[in-house]
Amino acid sequence: MYYNNRKINLYGLTGILCLSIILWSCKQEVSIKKGRFTAVNPVSYTDVIYKADRDTVFVSRFDGKIYEVIKDGTKKQQIAAIDDEIYAMAYDKRKSRLYAATLNSGIVVVNTKDGSVVKQLHLKNTWAKQLTYNSHNGILATYDFKGSHYVWNTNEDFNAIETPKVLQGTRPRYIRDNGDIFFDGKQGVIVWNYKTKIIIQKNKTSGHLIDVDDQNNYLMLRGKEFSFFDTKADSIMYSQQHPDWPIYVADKDTTVKVPLHLEIISGIITTNTIYTCGLDKSLRQWDKKSGELISTYTVLKNTPSAMDIAKDKRQLVIVDLGGNIQFKEL
Amino acid sequence: MKNKFLQIILIANVFVTLGLLIYIINSHHVELDLSNEILKVKGLVVTDSTGTERIIIGAHLPPAQSFGHRFYRGDNSGVSGVMLYDHEGQERGGYVTDDSYGNIFFTLDSKVSQRVLFMAEPQGAATLKMWGKNGNEVNLGASDEGSWLDVSENGKKEKCITTIGK
Numbered sequence: 192m193y194y195n196n197r198k199i200n201l202y203g204l205t206g207i208l209c210l211s212i213i214l215w216s217c218k219q220e221v222s223i224k225k226g227r228f229t230a231v232n233p234v235s236y237t238d239v240i241y242k243a244d245r246d247t248v249f250v251s252r253f254d255g256k257i258y259e260v261i262k263d264g265t266k267k268q269q270i271a272a273i274d275d276e277i278y279a280m281a282y283d284k285r286k287s288r289l290y291a292a293t294l295n296s297g298i299v300v301v302n303t304k305d306g307s308v309v310k311q312l313h314l315k316n317t318w319a320k321q322l323t324y325n326s327h328n329g330i331l332a333t334y335d336f337k338g339s340h341y342v343w344n345t346n347e348d349f350n351a352i353e354t355p356k357v358l359q360g361t362r363p364r365y366i367r368d369n370g371d372i373f374f375d376g377k378q379g380v381i382v383w384n385y386k387t388k389i390i391i392q393k394n395k396t397s398g399h400l401i402d403v404d405d406q407n408n409y410l411m412l413r414g415k416e417f418s419f420f421d422t423k424a425d426s427i428m429y430s431q432q433h434p435d436w437p438i439y440v441a442d443k444d445t446t447v448k449v450p451l452h453l454e455i456i457s458g459i460i461t462t463n464t465i466y467t468c469g470l471d472k473s474l475r476q477w478d479k480k481s482g483e484l485i486s487t488y489t490v491l492k493n494t495p496s497a498m499d500i501a502k503d504k505r506q507l508v509i510v511d512l513g514g515n516i517q518f519k520e521l
Numbered sequence: 522m523k524n525k526f527l528q529i530i531l532i533a534n535v536f537v538t539l540g541l542l543i544y545i546i547n548s549h550h551v552e553l554d555l556s557n558e559i560l561k562v563k564g565l566v567v568t569d570s571t572g573t574e575r576i577i578i579g580a581h582l583p584p585a586q587s588f589g590h591r592f593y594r595g596d597n598s599g600v601s602g603v604m605l606y607d608h609e610g611q612e613r614g615g616y617v618t619d620d621s622y623g624n625i626f627f628t629l630d631s632k633v634s635q636r637v638l639f640m641a642e643p644q645g646a647a648t649l650k651m652w653g654k655n656g657n658e659v660n661l662g663a664s665d666e667g668s669w670l671d672v673s674e675n676g677k678k679e680k681c682i683t684t685i686g687k
Contacts, residue, residue, distance in 0.1 A: 228583040232610040233572040237589035278590035320590035336593035496589030512609035
């Protein structure tokens, strides 16, 4: 097409027309990022569990992220991100699976190779804050806040294992290779074997069972006090508290010992030693036989949330609510 | 005539396109001024520089946060109001109303459990309670029927002053 002997570019004209139509249809949309009350905290570690025999662990957070952390490593590697809060973990090394207790999604099974969620185990009521797992027999157990407990066989497509009525309202805390499951409740500790369906042992105890040693003795926790329960004698051998709250005074670069006992949060029992950590941000080492305090380590900067011990019992790892992780050679 | 018309359209198009381009570039940054508006929201989460929640205003508020987990408040125990959290994200107190009894209360918590309760019940009784573990407690209150002050140590009432029934 020509105008005054000048060529008018029809293609150019069409292009401008199209561009103006596109621009006209470009409507600006303002969207607000959806918020929620939970899974907010991106700092606090909620649990820690060894991935390897030592030096490498998995840690979880309230914001639903799971990381792999290597001792002395500069970076932590994100393994998975679940759209929910994570409170506890258990690791199945053979199947490269992590079991994670969450607020709204029950128990989530995560493939550690690609971070995908392969299965969800639903709870009847509320949520679970602790997981108990035995890698030898593949039994996974937990309990919710309304008193229901759950036992699954992970090797048999997560088949739920029925427990006897006498165990109603109890909490599974520890699982032995031979199938003995240790439950605690108002009546004390009850040991039940899922293979034979027989109650092996009953002990009248008080407090929560937090660990069991090789001789089936219990480490019990009750507020500011822990107890070592000898099952052969069917009695508490001793109870102890964290003495002298150590407070670090940064200005004077010194630690002041305040004669107060604070709550104990977690504990681990080994062949000869008991380790406890508490609200006083200290890790205490006790002689298992006598209950004597051997050492006090002030390794923590914040309130501890979880700890785990290496397979050879020569290394311990603690995480806290400030997002710190500490490996302690024992 | 036809060519002139096309020329006018072409020029008009160029102007419109340029105008739209300028408008889009200018409106890339949108500033919302809500200072004169009334906001209707279900909740508000105030976080610190690390992203940890420090204040939540909500209806209903989430379950309380403990050492690496949340604990269940119980059935029919939904609360709404303002909740405060420490630098580690632990619930340390709140100013809330509950759905079941219709109480309004102000609470202060230690790192482990609740320690102070200041409450007004729907029928009018008001209570201030402070307690430690092992049954150490101070309970101060007043209602239309009278007033009272109880002091207990290790679960045993050491002092009890009351005007109720006098």
